[in-house]
Amino acid sequence: MSIAVGQLAPRFSLPDTDGAPHSPGGAPATVVVFTCNHCPYALAWHERLLEVADDYADRGVRMLQICSNDAERYPQDSPEAMRERVREEGGWPTPYLHDATQEVARAYGALTTPDVFVLDAERRLRYRGAPDGDHMHPAQNAAWLRAALDELLAGDPVSQPETKPVGCSIKWRP
């Protein structure tokens, strides 16, 4: 079951590809993105999400990307493969965290890669869903996520707090 809009999101601490721990909070908004290396939907939206991280960094927004997939059955999503991907892509503007036990994905009720959760300064969920309405069209520019961040940062209620997450299912351990 997923956390509900307005509900306090669970705390977590997960290591990035260099082993440094990261937790949500400490920012006017934190974007938590469940993603992975091998899903075409996650790959299609990836650049758009990194652009959001870049564009909103000076307004204090943090983005944490998390891979929760079962790395034994899907070695493309192993910590080694995550590290290699970040290196090959010349580094990311966001930490890429490994959820080895899948507890964080379960606690958030994440369903797909990608699945986007926007938390406010108190860690309450303000938006959950897809980055925008079409993974195949970069011109969509993560519009749903950007609108949620703009409204949240302006102190307004998020007018579209939920959309349907679209992507590959999270690969749960047996």
Add this chain to the structure above:
Amino acid sequence: MADACEDVGVTVELLFWDGCPSHPQALAELRGVLAELGLDPEDVRVREVASELDAEAEGFVGSPTIRVDGRDIEPPGVEPTGLTCRVYRLRDGRYSPTPDPAVVREALQRAAAPA
């Protein structure tokens, strides 16, 4: 409607895994290309791959996989078999959960061409 694929001796298969949401779109696009080429859009063998064992036996590297006359329209090289979504690259470089319709079209045209 005439069984155009059979008429020209082309066997078209779409293999999918239900855990990946892309196969309805892939099937619709495949049928669109078949119709464009004057082939029967209904003449697609749609098969579900439901287990890792099936994936291994089929040489299935991800969903969707389209085969024409038994040949993958985008040979996957050394990709491991398994139940996963398949990553395609369109000709303009974008990542996609479904193959480029141009690739589908060319594979069908090659197969349907007289020897």
